[in-house]
Amino acid sequence: MxxxxxxxxxxxxxxxxxxxxxxxxxxxxxxxxxxxxxxxxxxxxxxxxxxxxxxxxxxxxxxxRPASAGDGRIGIALLCQSPAEVDSVYQDMVGAGYQGPRKPWDAVWGQRYAGLLDPDGNGVDLFAPLPGAGQ
CATH class of the missing domain: 3.10.180.10 (2,3-Dihydroxybiphenyl 1,2-Dioxygenase, domain 1)
Known part of the structure; x- marks a missing residue:
């Protein structure tokens, strides 16, 4: 097995x-x-x-005992349908009062990317392929 x-x-x-x-x-x-x-x-x-x-x-x-910040907390990544959705979801979450330490940006690896934190400080990344990025 x-x-x-x-x-x-x-x-x-x-x-x-x-x-x-x-x-x-x-x-x-x-x-x-x-x-x-x-x-x-x-x-x-x-x-x-x-x-x-x-x-x-x-x-x-x-x-x-709970981990301290930087002690290997879990992170998850959520695929969005488009770069515009990355921006929209990020703005919605930050507008609702959640922390968004990494504003949306176009990453060198060909994705629109942004980072949020859940209530326990776990990383939740939003991403979508950029047009023409070959993904």
Whole structure:
């Protein structure tokens, strides 16, 4: 048997804040998920994004401590349909009060790129191929 990639798991300090952030980006968490200690959203290709509260993780790992900024927090990247969508989604999220430390720019590798932070400081990149970039 060969293990297969099935899910991305993230520990969150505030489930409601994280659900609100990821729903705004289009993730389909069930109604009432804000009140649950563990939630999952289906992703394209059959993968899942799983969120667990810090309390859940401490229930089976009492020594667990949240990582500090720069200690290898997880980052995810979201493919947008166009460079204009990168700009639009970025502006929507920043306009809603979320941190956007990397404003949209045209990266040398042929993509429009921008960076957001979720409520726990995890990186969420937005990207789309630039026209004529050969991707």
């Amino acid at each position: 060969t293990p297969r990639f099935d899910a991305i798991g993230m520990v969150v300090s505030d489930m409601a804040a994280s659900i609100t952030f990821y729903r705004r980006l289009g993730f389909g968490f069930a109604e009432g998920a804000e009140m649950e200690p563990h939630v999952e959203a289906a992703l394209p290709g059959g993968l899942r994004l799983m969120l667990d509260t810090e309390e859940v993780v401490r229930s089976f790992d009492p020594e667990w």
